Amino acid sequence: MAAAEIDSIEKIAALVPHLLDISHKKIWVDYDQEADVLYINFKKPAHAEDSELTDDDVIVRYDKGQVVGMTFLHASKRRKSLE
Template sequence: MAEEVKKIVNAIPMLLNFPAKRFHVDYDKEADVLYISFERPQKATDTEVTDEGILLRFRENKLVGITILNASRFKVKA
């Protein structure tokens, strides 16, 4: 339990600087996909895919979510 708390505490600076005040994060470990939603439900109407395999989800011109494929490749190296 202490290790889990330490990981969360270490993430606080990043979370405080996150570009959205409210967001939801879900991770599907089996599929290795990280979902970040700025609105729930997203109700996205368009998706752009970056070269890095990141899906930017839009409703009209507003970014409502990000889907990161193969998310584990972004792990912090110890």
């Protein structure tokens, strides 16, 4: 196995405790590299009736008052805060 693959596995494995702590048990993740936007959905289809833009460029999407997804704008810039 290549070093890059091992690094990816370790990074994903580090997320497991955090993923287990959230109330949503199904999660879909898509990254649009050209737009630098990371989409996280907790429901498919990802229909939302309302949304809110936070101060740190996260769009929180709601359906019937429940969070159904989040959109992280400028996603690659968030990587630097973890290093």
